[in-house]
Amino acid sequence: MNRRRLTLLTAPLLALVLASCSGTTQGDDDGGGGPDDGASADPNAEFETGLTYAMLPKSVNNPYFEASSAGAEAAVNTLGGEFEYTGPSDASASSQVSYIDTLSQQATDVLLLSANDPNALCSSLEQARAGGTVVVTFDSDVDPGCRDLFVSQVDSAEVGLSLLEMTAEQIDATGEIAILSATANASNQNAWIEAMEAELASNPSYADMELVDVVYGDDEDEKSFSETQGLLQAHPDLKAIISPTTVGIAAAARYLSGSESKGAVALTGLGTPNQMREFVQDGTVTEFALWDPTALGELAAYTGAAAASGIITGAEGEVFTAGGLGEYTVGADGVVTLGPPTRFNAENIDDFDF
Structure with a gap:
């Protein structure tokens, strides 16, 4: 469900709607522990359009995360959503907290986060999830209880x-x-x-x-x-x-x-x-x-879209299609893995541009 639509409802109606949305990827009232065991996935559901996505890297002005952002933005455009790339200039957990809080207040539907600390962000993330934001970490994870899914580069x-x-x-x-x-x-x-x-x-x-x-x-x-x-x-x-x-x-x-x-x-x-x-x-x-950081960002965006659209809940064994990247299966603890790294040397480095 698009969180921006929920914010337009009156408080009493909002409470009723949230109570009825047990099929989303959000945690239980006690903070949850990753994927909601009571949620029900619909693998035949369509990707919802009009969702808002924000990518929050460890730090901006980093070529790696700029490439990830390009991949995520391309995916969001294909999905018919709105994309924002924002974050601190320094790679610290305290700097990320304020951005998470702001994005939560802005009613962002999907947060794509590369975390600077596995635990320090949890309080802000739990508040965001309680308000309806789907939290997908990529590149660097938090405690599984603080997010919905994690898109890992490789094992x-x-x-x-x-x-x-x-x-x-x-x-x-x-x-x-x-x-x-x-x-x-x-x-x-x-x-x-x-x-x-x-x-x-x-x-x-x-x-x-x-x-x-x-x-x-x-x-x-x-x-x-x-x-x-x-x-x-x-x-x-x-x-x-x-x-x-x-x-x-x-x-x-x-x-x-x-x-x-x-x-x-x-x-x-x-x-x-x-x-x-x-x-x-x-x-x-x-x-x-x-690995290809552009593909990592693209997969993170599709993973968030699948969760926000009810296609997956984050439970192990669920399957979704990430555009041209193909089909992916959710692993244990809500982990989706991109694939093996590529080695670069004098013989092949000119074959790549990212």
Whole structure:
């Protein structure tokens, strides 16, 4: 049901309507725990037109999220909705709270959120959901009880294993490595780091690799640049830096490209082809990876539309079609997964434009 229509009703009638809408994706009165177990999906329902969508990234002025926004906006236009892209310039949870509250007050039907913290946003999100907003996280999740669905780039373990594998290939699986992450509370970053740590501890193929440091650039270019410099100063024997953040890997590449460590310290992680092309071409970076952030934004928008239209509730096993992306199935805990990452190197990077 379009929340903007609900706001036009009188308070008594609104209460009756909300009470009768047990088939939506919103949580129960006690705050819920993700998908509403009492909801009923209608896979044959049509996507509702006229819905309002807002995308709230970790921070704006970030090429990764700008690409996600382009994909989401294209999907919303196809769906006949209204789209807004808004957010803070700094990647902090406190900054996102005010935007969530404002969007909730504006009666936004679907909120597409990449969270800077898994728990700090929950109070605002619960208020938004109680008022009728469908909350779909993408890229970085919150506690499942605070949203309706999560659109994941790929399986978290798969990302961590891919990053570690690329690193090992570039340094012959020997030497000290470090991680330049985004914010310390980013759930996706921490899941990938945990997967890498577990693999380092358990896989004999990585017995000669040692993780010596994890630092945080807070998805800020200058801080990530400085943290790269700090890593090289603190660890003169460092062989590789893994940066699972598009801001971090670009800043690290810029530092390495002009330093004596160029060619001696491998750099890999997650980045977009357009921002990393020059560093691949000049030999600073051999290989890195990413999924298509445009497709991620598009899938997030279709997922939100499906939930707001009653096509899905977020229950495991439900199926919906995301436009030209094809058919997707909701997994456990309301997770929808885009697909595996793509590796980019000198041989294929010019085949991509995002």
